[in-house]
Amino acid sequence: MTQARGALDGYVVIETAGNVASAYCGALLAACGAEVIKIEPPMTGDPVRALPPFAKTGAAPENGGMHLFLNANKRSIVLDLDTANGHRVAEQLVAGADVLVEGGSGDHEPLGSDSADLVRAILTWFGMTGPRRNWRATDAIIQSLSGFIYPIGPEAGPPIIPGGYQAQVTAGVTAFIAIITALIGREAGDRGCTIDQSVLEAELAYTEMGPVKHAYDGETSARKGINRFRPTYPQTLYPCAEGTWLGVTTVTPLQWYGACDLIGAPDFAHDSRLQTSEGRNDCWQEVDEVFIRHLAAKRAEEWFHEGQARRLPFALVPTMAELSALDHFQARDVFADFRLPDGDTFQAPAIPWKFAATPLRQGGAAPRLGADTRAVLSERLGMSDAGIGALTAEVSRGAA
Amino acid sequence: MKPLRDIRVVDFTMGWSGPLATRHLADMGAEVIKVEACQYADWWRGWEHTEETLASMAHETTAAFNLMNRNKLGITLDLTREKGRALVLRLVARADAVIENQAQPVMPKLGLGYSDLVKVNPGIVMLSMPGFGSTGPWAGYRGYGSTVEHGAGLPHLTGEADGPPIQTHIAYGDACGGFNAAAALLVGILHRKRTGEGQFINLAQVECMLQLGIHGPIHQALAGEAPPRTGNRHPVHAPSGIYACAGDDTWLTIAVTDDDEWRALAGAMDRRDLATDARFATAAGRRSCHDEIDAAISDWARSQDARSSADRLQAAGVPAAPVLRSDELGDDPHLDGRGFWVELERAHVGRKPHSTSPYLIDGARGALDWPTPTIGEHNDAVLGGILGLSDAELRDLADENIIGTVPFVPKAAQRG
Numbered sequence: 001m002t003q004a005r006g007a008l009d010g011y012v013v014i015e016t017a018g019n020v021a022s023a024y025c026g027a028l029l030a031a032c033g034a035e036v037i038k039i040e041p042p043m044t045g046d047p048v049r050a051l052p053p054f055a056k057t058g059a060a061p062e063n064g065g066m067h068l069f070l071n072a073n074k075r076s077i078v079l080d081l082d083t084a085n086g087h088r089v090a091e092q093l094v095a096g097a098d099v100l101v102e103g104g105s106g107d108h109e110p111l112g113s114d115s116a117d118l119v120r121a122i123l124t125w126f127g128m129t130g131p132r133r134n135w136r137a138t139d140a141i142i143q144s145l146s147g148f149i150y151p152i153g154p155e156a157g158p159p160i161i162p163g164g165y166q167a168q169v170t171a172g173v174t175a176f177i178a179i180i181t182a183l184i185g186r187e188a189g190d191r192g193c194t195i196d197q198s199v200l201e202a203e204l205a206y207t208e209m210g211p212v213k214h215a216y217d218g219e220t221s222a223r224k225g226i227n228r229f230r231p232t233y234p235q236t237l238y239p240c241a242e243g244t245w246l247g248v249t250t251v252t253p254l255q256w257y258g259a260c261d262l263i264g265a266p267d268f269a270h271d272s273r274l275q276t277s278e279g280r281n282d283c284w285q286e287v288d289e290v291f292i293r294h295l296a297a298k299r300a301e302e303w304f305h306e307g308q309a310r311r312l313p314f315a316l317v318p319t320m321a322e323l324s325a326l327d328h329f330q331a332r333d334v335f336a337d338f339r340l341p342d343g344d345t346f347q348a349p350a351i352p353w354k355f356a357a358t359p360l361r362q363g364g365a366a367p368r369l370g371a372d373t374r375a376v377l378s379e380r381l382g383m384s385d386a387g388i389g390a391l392t393a394e395v396s397r398g399a400a
Numbered sequence: 401m402k403p404l405r406d407i408r409v410v411d412f413t414m415g416w417s418g419p420l421a422t423r424h425l426a427d428m429g430a431e432v433i434k435v436e437a438c439q440y441a442d443w444w445r446g447w448e449h450t451e452e453t454l455a456s457m458a459h460e461t462t463a464a465f466n467l468m469n470r471n472k473l474g475i476t477l478d479l480t481r482e483k484g485r486a487l488v489l490r491l492v493a494r495a496d497a498v499i500e501n502q503a504q505p506v507m508p509k510l511g512l513g514y515s516d517l518v519k520v521n522p523g524i525v526m527l528s529m530p531g532f533g534s535t536g537p538w539a540g541y542r543g544y545g546s547t548v549e550h551g552a553g554l555p556h557l558t559g560e561a562d563g564p565p566i567q568t569h570i571a572y573g574d575a576c577g578g579f580n581a582a583a584a585l586l587v588g589i590l591h592r593k594r595t596g597e598g599q600f601i602n603l604a605q606v607e608c609m610l611q612l613g614i615h616g617p618i619h620q621a622l623a624g625e626a627p628p629r630t631g632n633r634h635p636v637h638a639p640s641g642i643y644a645c646a647g648d649d650t651w652l653t654i655a656v657t658d659d660d661e662w663r664a665l666a667g668a669m670d671r672r673d674l675a676t677d678a679r680f681a682t683a684a685g686r687r688s689c690h691d692e693i694d695a696a697i698s699d700w701a702r703s704q705d706a707r708s709s710a711d712r713l714q715a716a717g718v719p720a721a722p723v724l725r726s727d728e729l730g731d732d733p734h735l736d737g738r739g740f741w742v743e744l745e746r747a748h749v750g751r752k753p754h755s756t757s758p759y760l761i762d763g764a765r766g767a768l769d770w771p772t773p774t775i776g777e778h779n780d781a782v783l784g785g786i787l788g789l790s791d792a793e794l795r796d797l798a799d800e801n802i803i804g805t806v807p808f809v810p811k812a813a814q815r816g
Contacts, residue, residue, distance in 0.1 A: 007591040010635035030588055052635050053619045053627070100481075101567060114409075127760070130737040136661070136719040144653040145734075146560055147726025150644070151569035152558075158642040158651055160566060161632045161725050163557035164615040173579050179757040180586040181428045185403025187593040193401075193762045201740060201758040203410055205420065205575045206568075208463050208755035210726020216463040221725040223649075227567055233548050235512050237555055245552040245565055247550025249543075252447070308541045315543065315550035317565055320616045323553055331536035335617070346621040349614060352607035353584040357599035358591055 006033015006200010007358035011098045011183070014039060015074065015091070016081070016111070017046040018277040020165040021199055023070035027102050029179070030073040031351040031360045034099070036129035037075045037376055038367070039090055041106065041138030042395050045078075045369040046071070058341025061369050068338050069348050071366035076372035077377065081108035089391060092381050094118065099179055100306050119182040121175045127198035139167040142199050147207040147221060148274075157226045164252045204214075224281075231282040234259075237317060238291050244300035247315035248291065251277075257310050261292035262303075321350075336363030401764050407589055408495045410435060410488065411472065412512075414442040416545065416571060417529060417605065418501035419468040420578030421585065427757045428470035428541070432698060433491060433782055434472045434773065437479060438804040441775055444468070449807045459775065459807050460748040466772045467754060470744065474773025476803050479510045484802045487514070489520045489589045489789050497525040497589050499581065504530050504540050514600045523598040525588035529581050531573070533604030543606070545571025552609035557616045560631045576612060577605035587773025620788030638686040639665075639693045642723060643701035651723035654697065662686065664716040669698040669700045746771035776805035 011034040015026040023046065030036040035252055039045050049061040057063065080086040088151060094100050094112040102122045112118045122128060125137035135141075140161045141151045148167075153160035175197040182193050213219040221333065222230060229235035235249045250256040251274070260269035268290050273279045280287050295303060300316050307314030318326060324347050325333045336350035350362035371394065377383040382390075407430040411422045417432075419442075426432040436442050437749060441449070442679040445459040452457065460466075489512075492498055500507050500519060507513050507528070514526045528534065531543030532551065543551065549572040555565035584601050592598055610617070619627040627635065634640035637655045639662075645652050656662045656772035659682065666675035674696060680686050685694055701709070713720035730753055738760075743751045757766040783789045783803070797803045 007587045029585065037748070053615075054624045055622050065622045068587040069614060069618055070638050126734065127738055130734045132714075132734040135714045135721075136717065137721075138634075138640075138657060138658070138719055139642065140632075140634070140637075140640065140642075140653040140655050141719050141721045144642070144651075144721040144723045145732075147729055148570075148726050149653070150570070150651075150723050150725050152566065157649060158632065160558060161567060161631075161634075161640070161642065161653070162566075162629060164613055166612045169612050169614065170576070170579070173583050174758050177579060177583050177586060178423055178757075178761065180583065180590055181442065182761065184407065184586065184590050184593060187590070188406055190403055196760040196763070197758070198738075200734075201738075204735075204740075204755060204758060205579060205730070206570050206572065207726040207729070209467060211728070211730030212467050212753055213463045214727035215730060216461075216749070220727045223569075226564065227555075229567070229569060231548070232546075235544075237550065237567060245555070247547060247555075247567075251544065269685055279497075284787070294771055308538070309540055313542045313547040315546050315547045317550045317554055317555055320553060320620035323610075323617055323620070328532065328536040328538040332533055332604070332607075334610065346618075348618050348621060349607065349610040352603055352611065353580070353587070354546045354602040355584070355588065355599055356601070358587075389459070 003120065004232070004357060004359055006031075006361060007355065008032040008034035011035070012096065013037065013099040013101060014094050015095045015101040016103055017041055017106065020048060020051070020066065020070065020124060020168035021171040021175070022101050022103030025121065025123065025179070026074060026161040026171050027070050028172065028176045028351060029073065029099065029101070031289045031362065033358070033361065035075070036073070037077060039081065039093070039373070040076055040369055041077050042078050042080055045076070049340040049369070050324055055340050055346070057344065059091055062341045068340065069368045070086060070099065072338055072364040073361045075372035076367035076370055076378055077373040078392070079221040080161070081106060083394065089377065089381070093376070096380055098183070100107040114189050117186065119179055119186070119195070121197060123171060123175050123197045123199070125199050127201065128196045137199070139165055140202050141170060142167040145200060146211050149205060149221045150219050150233040153223060153226060155223055157223070159223065167179050167199050170205065171197060174202035174205070208347050228284060230281060232277045233284060234287060234291065238288075238295050240295045240303060245317040246303050247250055247293060247317050249313045258310050262307055262310060262312065263291060265290050265294055265334045272324065307344045333362070338363050339365035401761055401766070403761075404428045404430035407431065407497070409433065409499060410491050410495045411495045412498070412500035412502060413506070414501065415444050415489040416464070416468065418499055418581065419444070420575060421581035422472065422499060423468055423470070424579065424582040424757070425586070432472040434469060434474045435479070435488060436474065436476050436775060437484070438476050438776070438801065438806060438808050439478055439480070441807040444773070445807065451809055454806065454809065457748045463752070464742070466746060466749060466752065469772040471766075471769055472753060472773060473778040473792055474775065475779050475780055476776040476805070478802045479512065481802060483797070483800070484535035485511055487783065487787065489517075491782070492517050492524060493520040494786065495521065496523065496592060497527070497585055499527045499585055501529050503542065504534060508661070517770060518598070521598070523592060523596055525585065525592050525598045525601065527581055527585045527588065527601040527606060529577055529603050531605050533600055533607065543573070545574035545577075548573035548577070548606040548609050551606045552613060553616065554613045556608055557613050559629050561629045563629070573605045573609050576608050577603070580608040593746050632741045633687075633690060636683065638683045639690060639697065641694055641697065643697050645701050645704050645706040645709065652701050652704065652706045653721045653723055655719045657688075657719060659683070661718050665718045667715065668716045668718060669697070669712050671696060671700070742813050744768050744771050749772055774805065775807060776803060779805070
């Protein structure tokens, strides 16, 4: 039986060095079966190789955990895009590609502007135009400007920065949406195009309702305290036995009555002040006190299953240590094996879409820096060993 | 610019997640037929309809619903009756894709599960997006956007070492599930375009949330522990923080990603002494003296205006930003400069702002061709235009309440 192919089988993607956003976009394309060739600068490679955490085996630039995840199933070639020869060879590769993902790292001349059928996605923090196009950013900067951070944290402040690369991962998916859209258009006869994807506008998927609601009824964003969600309450996290945490959300009256009944406080539910989320928000201290007192009797996992058995939208809030061991995630193959530099593997959550006919590549190995330079230039450009040798010597001299 | 101009999608989604997914498609030219029922309207029109809410047209005036469903065709069909089901199957037979985000038993119970749809359209692409997935021990578990954020452990990645896990303040999982669904559905549509093959696509929203916090499980796997919880500090950027500015509840975020930016920050604060202090020359050094650096920035920021100081810091090459409230974004100069907001006239609410597609293609955003349909607005256009039903047939359907243009008031809410 032959292995079913990925949906993007046959597409060739060139990805330049960038950040988590562009690398995640490339990771989605690779997972769906495209051949993704990553052009990296000499010596250090893509900046995502330098992001922590680092594997205990191997050394820079091969042992970065984000690199091992984001670059799995891609090929790596080293080209210095700041040199005329490096740029020329990159242009030749791009000319034979379907998609170019530009991560905005470095100052090289644009690639692919002469390729009429190329789908070119340029990912930047703020976009290619607009007054802030040259601003510098991080996930925290973007989340500050998008209105995402403001309501998180204690009432008196400061607002709290969410951990990790959440804005960049979001932008990687959004750029992927635009790329697939453009490829569908190409099937219908469109030529190539340039996609201008800013991380800020991707992040606005979460907060775009803020100004719209404001225009409708003057509503403003507010920070009411850690885990004090407005307008729904409880929509919060409660501590349970043995330091475990439970997520509790009660939107409908049935859920409010059901939650109080389950924790052993059925009478509390009937308090006339607590019949709406608004009322419960006003009395949040009493609500929290009753829930925390009752929930302390059991671990969150028990409450989670008992709640869900009564159709209550409760959630166990698993720790990072617990996640990969959860039987549900194991049964669904949520975690896949990613290769470590020494050939051993570690487990991380794979791209989560389940296609019945065109399965994803899940897990896999990320390339060593420049591992595929020779093979790619020979296969795709028909370059001779001598020509490749001269080019790599130039790259080495430039990097030295 | 309508790359999806020959794609037709039958859309059974409601609320935020699914409608956000199909908005991506509709904005790029797909014909998205949004299916509601008078007996079962999109819950984002309102959770409970009464004679009062109908009189005030509340079901047509919610900001979130009207933002999410523009550029779509809106029809009503009572799918619990055979006539309604048969009509929607005739649409499915002429469609490229179907998407739904109902509670898990709903579609199969209506006779509209994937196995039912392939009988009328073997090449159909169908996507379902339950909270916890449709297989595994938690299959069928229920969740909102918050529930799947909690269930992915995401709150453990935010906050102080000795503080509680911290959730965000949106229904995070809904939006995240929405754009993941758009991405996966488009992949299925592209594959169908290239090969004629349809398929069932399933995603669990909780698993989409795991990707947002991907550094967490990776850190756990490689370091044997979760990423350290360090409040507003950062494993690489130093200093990193949010600092109080002049005025009530105004804040400035600063994230220094390299040594040049640090020296630029010290210069902009008029603190050359910090720039030349050898202890602060490297990120590792600054991290070990973060308290001292935070005190210096806080002293300086206290008298600063958040917006203008961010402008000055950025001009000096320092990543900095004011902490904006989402309601302030409507007149944001950068978003204005990129044409992000467009106003659209809609029945019952007048001209209201819309965010547009979060990317430009050849310099253009998806056009806003028409506003969110009122309930059942396109019954005639779709059932008459696409399926060829006669006016008499449409009248009969209306008489039987298979189609309609007013949500039903539940019996319990009717005045006796």
